[in-house]
Amino acid sequence: MEELAKRFEEHRPRLRALAFGRLGPAVRPVLVNAAAGVIVVPRDRPVSVMGFTVRNGRIAAIDVLADPARLQRLDPALWAD
Structure with a gap:
C-alpha cells in the first residue's frame, strides 16, 4: 500500500491534468x-x-453526485457567470 501511495504522489500532477484539463472551462x-x-x-x-472533505490541508474524500434527475433540480444560478 505504501508503494502504491508513493507512485500516486509521483504522478499526481499528470493525473490532475488528465482529469481536469479538458473539463477546465466547465468546472466551477x-x-x-x-x-x-x-x-x-x-x-x-x-x-x-463534487464535494471535498479536507483534513490537514489535503483532500481526504470526494463525494460525487451524478444523478441526472437530482442535477436537473439545481438552481442555474449556481453556475451562472
Whole structure:
C-alpha cells in the first residue's frame, strides 16, 4: 500500500491534468454542504457536483453526485457567470 501511495504522489500532477484539463472551462467552484466543491457544467447542463472533505490541508474524500434527475433540480444560478 505504501508503494502504491508513493507512485500516486509521483504522478499526481499528470493525473490532475488528465482529469481536469479538458473539463477546465466547465468546472466551477461551489459550496457543497458549506464546504469546498465544484460543479461540472459543460454546455450549460450540470453533469456532476463534487464535494471535498479536507483534513490537514489535503483532500481526504470526494463525494460525487451524478444523478441526472437530482442535477436537473439545481438552481442555474449556481453556475451562472
